[in-house]
Amino acid sequence: MISRDIDTLYDQFIADFETKSVLMADEPDNVREFRRHSFEHFRLLGFPSVKNEEWRYTHIAPFLREVYSTSSEKPGSLDQSFLSSLQIRSLDGIRILLFNGKYLPEFSELPPDSGIHVSALTGAYQERLVSDYLGKIADASKNHFVALNSALFEDGLFIRVQDGRRIERPLHVIHVFSSESNMFVQPRHLFVVGKASEVSLVESFLNFKNEAEIFINDVSEIEVGSDARVQHYTIHGGCENARYIHHTEVRQAERSVYNNYKASFPGPAFLRNNLNVSLNGENIESHLYGLYLAGGRQVVDNHTIVDHLKPNCQSNELYKGVIKDEASGIFNGKIYVRKDAQKTNAFQKNNNLMLGKKAIVDSKPQLEIFADDVKCSHGSTVGQFNEEALFYLKSRGIGEERAKALLIHAFAYDVLEKMPLASVKSHINKLIDEGLKT
Amino acid sequence: MLSIKNLQTSVDDKEILRGLNLEIRAGEVHALMGPNGSGKSTLAAALTGRDNYNVTGGQVIFEGRNLLDLSPENRAREGVFLAFQYPVEIPGVSNINFLRTALNEIRKYRNLSPLESKEFLKLVKEKQKLVEFDVALSNRSLNEGFSGGEKKRNEIFQLAMLEPKLAILDETDSGLDIDALRIVAKGVNKLRTNDNAFIIITHYQRLLEYIVPDFVHVLYNGQIVKSGGKELALELEEKGYDWLKEESKERELV
Incomplete structure (x- = not known):
C-alpha cells in the first residue's frame, strides 16, 4: 500500500471537478447547479478527521491516504461465471446488476411489472421525479462525503414504483465492484416509492479479491410516499480491498412504513453505514434493524439518525454487533424528536458481543427530545458469551x-x-x- | 462404570469436596443426599467439567477412561449426562436444532452417521411419548417460555434422546408438583436398563419413593459419611441430618 497525504486526494478531487465540468456540460442546468453547490460544500468541508465528532471513533485517514484513480473510466471487467454466485438462494428476485456503480441492463432482468421503472440515473434526468428529488433528500451541506458524491457522482440507479402498485417480487440489486488498479467510485441512486405502493428491495454489495483497492462512496436517496410500505435490506460482504462509505437517506410521508435491515460481514477493510430516516408526516412507522459481524482488522461503523418531525409516529431500532479478532465496531445512533413531534414512540437498542481479546466497540446512543409528550428509550450493552x-x-x-x-x-x-x-x-x-x- | 477415588475440589480456594469415594456399576441407581452446602452439586459440576470448579486431587475413571482429562463435550460424548438443577433458557436456539446438533455430534464421536431429518423427528416423537413430554418443541427456543416444571421435564426428555451411560439428576425434583414428579420418575424408570446408571441428587425422600435407588449416600462436608440401602433415605427423612453431623464431628475429633 502506497500512502500519501490526505490533502493529495482532496486536491485530486478539486482538480477533477474542473475537468469534469467540461464533460458534464450536456447535463441539465439543475443537475449542474446541484453539482456546483455540492462541490462548494466539499471544498469547504474537505475530509473529516477524528476531531470531527461524527468521525471520532472511525479512523478513516489511512484509507484516504491510499492512491486512487478518480477518473470516470472504470477499468475492470465482469466475469460471467461470477453472476450465478451473486444470487441469493431461493430468492425469487428481479435481478438488477450494477458494475462499479453502473447499471448493466444486459445483465439485469427487465421488471415484468409495468408499475416499476428501472434505469440508469443519468439516463433519467428528463424525468420530473429526478429533478424533484435528486439532492433534495440527502443534504450535502453538512456531510463531507455526501457533498463529494453530489459534486462528482458518476451514475447509478433510478427506480420508481408507481402509486398504488404492490410489487410482488423483491428487487434484488446487486452491486459488484472490481478493478485491476486502485479506484474511487461514486455511485448515486434515487428510489421513489409512490403513494400506497409496496416494494421489497434487497441490495447486495460485493467485490472480488485482487490487489487493487476500491473506495466506494455511494449515496442513495429514498422517497417513501404516503401509505407506502418499503422493506429494504442491505448486505455488505466481499473482500478486504473494498472500502465503503454507504450513505442512505430516507424521507417518509404520512402513514408510510419503512423497514431497513442491514447486515455486514467480515471482508471489506472499512465500512461506514450511514442511515438517516426522516419521518416527515404523521402516523409513520420506521424500523431499523442491523447486524454486523466484524472480523480481521475490519472497521465497521453504523451511524443512524431517526428524525421525528411530526406527531404520532413510531420508530424502533435494534442493532446487534459481533466483533471478532482485532476488528472494531462503532455504533452511533441518534434520535431527534422535534418540537412538533408529540406522541412519538421512539426506541433504540444496541447490543454487542465481543469475541476477540483485541476487539473494540464504541457505542454511542443519543436522544435529543424537544417535545414533551413522548415515549423514548435507548440503551447499549457490550458483553461476552x-x-x-x-x-x-x-x-x-x-x-x-x-x-x-x-x-x-x-x-x-x-x-x-x-x-x-x-x-x-x-x-x-x-x-x-x-x-x-x- | 464409574470409580471416584479421593476426589478433592475447590472453588476460589475454598475446599468443597474433601476426598470423596464412590463406585457405581452399570444398572445401579445411587441417591446422593445431604444438607445444603455439603458438596452434592459440586460433585455434579466436577463430573461434567464445569469451568470454575477446580479439581485439586483424586481421580475419576469412567468406563476405563480418565474422565477429568476430558472436555465437557467429550464427557457428554463418552456418555455422561447432567440434568441441570437450573436449566438455561437460550433464546434464539431452537429446541429441535439444539437436540439434533447434540445428537449428531455425539454420533459423530462414536463414528455413526448423522440421523436424517425424518428419522430424527420420529425419534423425537417416540421419546416425547416415552417420557410423556407433550410440550410443543418446534419453532420454540430452548427452554424459553417453559415453566419450571417443563424445563425439568425437558431435561429428562433430552436424557431419553441422548441415551447416556451415566445420568446425573441434580435436584430434578425441586420445583416440581406431585404430578410432574410422578411423570419425571416414570420417565426415568422407563429409561433404566442394565447398561446404564443414575446418580440422583436430592434433598427429599419423596422422589425416591418413585425412583427406587439401590444405594443411598449421605454427603456431608465434602465426603460421603454414610451409605446404605433405600431405607437410609427414610431414616434421614425422619431424623434429619443433625445426628450425622454429630457423628461426623466425633469422628473428626477421634
Whole structure:
C-alpha cells in the first residue's frame, strides 16, 4: 500500500471537478447547479478527521491516504461465471446488476411489472421525479462525503414504483465492484416509492479479491410516499480491498412504513453505514434493524439518525454487533424528536458481543427530545458469551466452536426474525457461518 | 462404570469436596443426599467439567477412561449426562436444532452417521411419548417460555434422546408438583436398563419413593459419611441430618 497525504486526494478531487465540468456540460442546468453547490460544500468541508465528532471513533485517514484513480473510466471487467454466485438462494428476485456503480441492463432482468421503472440515473434526468428529488433528500451541506458524491457522482440507479402498485417480487440489486488498479467510485441512486405502493428491495454489495483497492462512496436517496410500505435490506460482504462509505437517506410521508435491515460481514477493510430516516408526516412507522459481524482488522461503523418531525409516529431500532479478532465496531445512533413531534414512540437498542481479546466497540446512543409528550428509550450493552449457556450446550456433547456458533446465531436471531424474506434470512445465516470461519 | 477415588475440589480456594469415594456399576441407581452446602452439586459440576470448579486431587475413571482429562463435550460424548438443577433458557436456539446438533455430534464421536431429518423427528416423537413430554418443541427456543416444571421435564426428555451411560439428576425434583414428579420418575424408570446408571441428587425422600435407588449416600462436608440401602433415605427423612453431623464431628475429633 502506497500512502500519501490526505490533502493529495482532496486536491485530486478539486482538480477533477474542473475537468469534469467540461464533460458534464450536456447535463441539465439543475443537475449542474446541484453539482456546483455540492462541490462548494466539499471544498469547504474537505475530509473529516477524528476531531470531527461524527468521525471520532472511525479512523478513516489511512484509507484516504491510499492512491486512487478518480477518473470516470472504470477499468475492470465482469466475469460471467461470477453472476450465478451473486444470487441469493431461493430468492425469487428481479435481478438488477450494477458494475462499479453502473447499471448493466444486459445483465439485469427487465421488471415484468409495468408499475416499476428501472434505469440508469443519468439516463433519467428528463424525468420530473429526478429533478424533484435528486439532492433534495440527502443534504450535502453538512456531510463531507455526501457533498463529494453530489459534486462528482458518476451514475447509478433510478427506480420508481408507481402509486398504488404492490410489487410482488423483491428487487434484488446487486452491486459488484472490481478493478485491476486502485479506484474511487461514486455511485448515486434515487428510489421513489409512490403513494400506497409496496416494494421489497434487497441490495447486495460485493467485490472480488485482487490487489487493487476500491473506495466506494455511494449515496442513495429514498422517497417513501404516503401509505407506502418499503422493506429494504442491505448486505455488505466481499473482500478486504473494498472500502465503503454507504450513505442512505430516507424521507417518509404520512402513514408510510419503512423497514431497513442491514447486515455486514467480515471482508471489506472499512465500512461506514450511514442511515438517516426522516419521518416527515404523521402516523409513520420506521424500523431499523442491523447486524454486523466484524472480523480481521475490519472497521465497521453504523451511524443512524431517526428524525421525528411530526406527531404520532413510531420508530424502533435494534442493532446487534459481533466483533471478532482485532476488528472494531462503532455504533452511533441518534434520535431527534422535534418540537412538533408529540406522541412519538421512539426506541433504540444496541447490543454487542465481543469475541476477540483485541476487539473494540464504541457505542454511542443519543436522544435529543424537544417535545414533551413522548415515549423514548435507548440503551447499549457490550458483553461476552454467557458461560452458563455455553456450558449447557457443551454438556450435551456440542463442541466449543459449534456451541459458540449456535450462541452467535441466537444473538443475531432478534434481528433476523424481523426479516420477512425467509430466503434472505437463511442467506444471512449462511454468511454468519462463513464469517465465523474466516 | 464409574470409580471416584479421593476426589478433592475447590472453588476460589475454598475446599468443597474433601476426598470423596464412590463406585457405581452399570444398572445401579445411587441417591446422593445431604444438607445444603455439603458438596452434592459440586460433585455434579466436577463430573461434567464445569469451568470454575477446580479439581485439586483424586481421580475419576469412567468406563476405563480418565474422565477429568476430558472436555465437557467429550464427557457428554463418552456418555455422561447432567440434568441441570437450573436449566438455561437460550433464546434464539431452537429446541429441535439444539437436540439434533447434540445428537449428531455425539454420533459423530462414536463414528455413526448423522440421523436424517425424518428419522430424527420420529425419534423425537417416540421419546416425547416415552417420557410423556407433550410440550410443543418446534419453532420454540430452548427452554424459553417453559415453566419450571417443563424445563425439568425437558431435561429428562433430552436424557431419553441422548441415551447416556451415566445420568446425573441434580435436584430434578425441586420445583416440581406431585404430578410432574410422578411423570419425571416414570420417565426415568422407563429409561433404566442394565447398561446404564443414575446418580440422583436430592434433598427429599419423596422422589425416591418413585425412583427406587439401590444405594443411598449421605454427603456431608465434602465426603460421603454414610451409605446404605433405600431405607437410609427414610431414616434421614425422619431424623434429619443433625445426628450425622454429630457423628461426623466425633469422628473428626477421634
